[in-house]
Amino acid sequence: MNKRQFVQERSKQWRKFETIVRQHDRKLFKKLSAKQAFEFSKSFRELANDLAIVRSRGWDKKLENYLNDLVAQGHNCFYSSPPGNIQAIFTYLTTTFPQLFRRNFSYILLSGLLMFGPLAISWVVVQNNPTLASRIMSNEELENFELMYQSDTDEKNEEEATEEETEEETEEEAWEREEADFGQQRSFMFGFYIMNNASIAFRTFAMGVMLGIPTLLLLVTNGISMGTVAGYLVAQGHGEKFLSFVVTHGSFELTAIVIAGGAGFMLADAIIHPGDHTMNDSLLIRGYESIQIAFGAGVMLVIAAMIEAFWSPAPIPSVLKYSAGAILWLVVFLYLGMAGQNR
Numbered sequence: 001m002n003k004r005q006f007v008q009e010r011s012k013q014w015r016k017f018e019t020i021v022r023q024h025d026r027k028l029f030k031k032l033s034a035k036q037a038f039e040f041s042k043s044f045r046e047l048a049n050d051l052a053i054v055r056s057r058g059w060d061k062k063l064e065n066y067l068n069d070l071v072a073q074g075h076n077c078f079y080s081s082p083p084g085n086i087q088a089i090f091t092y093l094t095t096t097f098p099q100l101f102r103r104n105f106s107y108i109l110l111s112g113l114l115m116f117g118p119l120a121i122s123w124v125v126v127q128n129n130p131t132l133a134s135r136i137m138s139n140e141e142l143e144n145f146e147l148m149y150q151s152d153t154d155e156k157n158e159e160e161a162t163e164e165e166t167e168e169e170t171e172e173e174a175w176e177r178e179e180a181d182f183g184q185q186r187s188f189m190f191g192f193y194i195m196n197n198a199s200i201a202f203r204t205f206a207m208g209v210m211l212g213i214p215t216l217l218l219l220v221t222n223g224i225s226m227g228t229v230a231g232y233l234v235a236q237g238h239g240e241k242f243l244s245f246v247v248t249h250g251s252f253e254l255t256a257i258v259i260a261g262g263a264g265f266m267l268a269d270a271i272i273h274p275g276d277h278t279m280n281d282s283l284l285i286r287g288y289e290s291i292q293i294a295f296g297a298g299v300m301l302v303i304a305a306m307i308e309a310f311w312s313p314a315p316i317p318s319v320l321k322y323s324a325g326a327i328l329w330l331v332v333f334l335y336l337g338m339a340g341q342n343r
Contacts, residue, residue, distance in 0.1 A: 003059040010050055014070065017043050021073045038285055044074045095340035097296035100289055101259065102337070107269070108262030111219055115258055118223035119230075126231030133232040136224060145229055149238040149245065197253055197301045201260035205294045208264025209283075211271060215264035222257070244318040247325030248311055251332045252304035256297040263297070266290040 001009075020040055051067040054060065101108065126133050133142055200222065207214035233242045267283065267290050274282035307328075312321070 003057075003063075006053070006059075007063070013043060013046065014050075014067070017047055017070060017074065021070070021077060035285055037288075038281065040074075040077070044071075047071055047074060092292075093296070093299065096292065097299075098336050098339035100293050101296070104262060104266055104289065104293065107265040108259055110265055111215075111261030112258045114216060114219040115223040115254075115261065118220050119227040122224045122227030123231040123234075126228050127235045128231075130232050130235040133228050136228045142232060145233060146236060146238065149233055149242045197256070197305060198298060201257050201294070201297055201301055204257060205260040205264045205267075205290070205297075208267030208290070209271065210268075212265050212268030215261055215268065219258075219261045240318055244321040245312045248321055248328055249304045249307035251325065251329040252300045252307065255332055255336075256300035256304065259297040259300070260294055263290040263293040266293070 020043070047067065048071055051064070051071050054064045054067060122136070126136075200218070204215055204218045207218065230242065233239060266286055270282045270286035270290075271279055277285065311324075
């Protein structure tokens with residue numbers, strides 16, 4: 001191929017690339033869709049290859065400078081990241097994330113059925129026959145859960161027994177000690193809940209690249225485990241304390257895990273059904289949306305951890321916790337179902 005044929009064949013792509021670069025200069029580049037961004041990446045690589053060809057054959061210094069400038073501009077577009085701002089985060093949380101949720105609802109619905117279905121079944125079965133819980137969890141784990149959610153009367157008896165064994169202290173010293181212990185404990189638990197919940201959600205999402213099979217297993221096993229614990233505690237008479245503890249933060253936590261599972265199934269579908277793209281290209285394009293959805297689930301898990309650490313264990317009447325829980329479940333449904341509809 002000579003220089004004239006080469007220019008005739010490739011000049012259309014160069015002009016197209018120039019248009020994209022100008023969009024970046026006018027701050028329109030950030031509005032590119034995932035597919036357009038992928039096409040830009042492909043064109044950028046082709047342009048770099050064209051520059052290499054012109055240089056190696058020494059065709060035209062002016063043409064070489066023109067392509068070199070385009071490559072430099074493309075490099076700036078491709079590798080520069082626009083400065084983050086509060087408005088962008090606000091737009092993502094109020095508009096982009098709930099829109100992505102609804103657009104990919106079929107994956108999230110599948111994830112919800114796989115987790116809440118086994119949860120409900122195991123709850124009913126174990127509540128009716130508590131001895132079955134030992135087949136799913138060890139006796140030590142079940143005893144630990146009972147200690148966590150024992151009745152207020154049992155806790156009071158334990159506290160009185162402890163007070164008899166310790167030296168007397170003034171009321172002010174006791175209050176200061178309890179306040180410091182509570183603050184440290186709640187801060188520690190906040191970090192623990194974030195790490196624990198985020199690890200479950202991240203594994204559920206990331207395992208989607210393995211055709212979604214590990215994602216499916218994680219959702220089902222987590223559902224069975226949660227249902228077993230719930231059914232066993234209710235059967236042992238700890239239902240009120242357990243349910244009042246989980247009802248509030250459960251709206252964000254459980255929904256977030258289901259959303260992360262749906263994002264994992266999106267990755268699996270991109271591999272199984274790539275359409276007109278190669279498997280890698282399909283994974284890149286669909287993966288962008290799935291990561292956005294998984295990030296939104298992460299934000300919900302942070303909110304859940306805050307509630308679980310500071311509100312759920314607080315000595316608040318159960319009726320208030322149930323009321324707050326009902327309100328937050330409604331908020332989550334309205335947010336995911338209606339936010340961003342007008343944009």
